[in-house]
Amino acid sequence: MALMPRLRQLMRRTTSASTIGARRPTTGERRGDTLHEDALRAMLVDDPNNIRAFQALSEVVRRRAAEGTQVDDPLSAPTDEIERRRAADLAVWALGEELAGNPRAWYPLIELARLSLADDQDAAIRRLATAADRDPSGAALAEAIAVLRDAGLPVEALGLGVGHWRVRDHTPEVGRQVVRAALDADRIFDARHHLESLALHPDTKAVAPIHAELETEIAQAEQHISGT
Structure with a gap:
């Protein structure tokens, strides 16, 4: 399933798309990881166009989303890997949407456009144009x-x-x-x-x-x- 239809399906199951990328500690999560993530989020609140912080936080939410995708059947490993990648992309999408609400934010729009380009080229180009206008x-x-x-x-x-x-x-x-x-x-x-x-x-x-x-x-x- 392509990213955009998968996102719409997921949004119907959740009250807010931003919850996908939000920090959700688990019992096994180390305190250092939590503090690192909180620090990255604080940096992005201050500057939503901090590229290094966005990319670092993207890796965090990607990893969590991929790890949270259940593998039930070893024979379905290729399919499960695809689902893990999709879950990771959706997590970054949610993070990007969360930050793009800031009128100063342009880099999150760039990442949203990158993720949606294959599924909706026109919408992706509009996001890129909006990003350019903001900077x-x-x-x-x-x-x-x-x-x-x-x-x-x-x-x-x-x-x-x-x-x-x-x-x-x-x-x-x-x-x-x-x-x-x-x-x-x-x-x-x-x-x-x-x-x-x-x-x-x-x-x-x-x-x-x-x-x-x-x-x-x-x-x-x-x-x-x-x-x-």
Whole structure:
């Protein structure tokens, strides 16, 4: 069963989706583990875009969800492993939804989009766009473009980037991702155009190595096209 239908089914069984990712100590849980998890949650309350804390807490809820999936029949091990992965994804989904309610939160939306991309591409892209809108630095937009590129959706990545990129305000990493999305989509002319736009960024020192790197990648793509 795909993630989204499984999530809806689980939500019908629970009063709140956020309870999936919530801490539920067991009798065998060590106090150190509990304190570690509480510390991670406190960090995310303070900064919902703390990527390291989110990823660390995701591993905690993934492990707990996977361990809580009962294995009744040794012969069904492959199926049970799939169910454990789904349970782990659902736990991270619940954690992401819990944190995404914060209007400052953009990274949880990135993770929700990553989890839902295969099942509901349009909804995932909307989450990525919302994440980009919430972050004036451009870090969210760079992450969002990378998610779409990694998923083999360079045209969608390019569209998201072009629609949200503010060259003078955003981190130069956005420009890198936009240019590479254009190259992934075999739009070399667009890639060069966006590289020229990146040169408008006020932090010339930060842009210089990125510009040189992308210039080389574009030149290689042009040579490949020309066959030389």
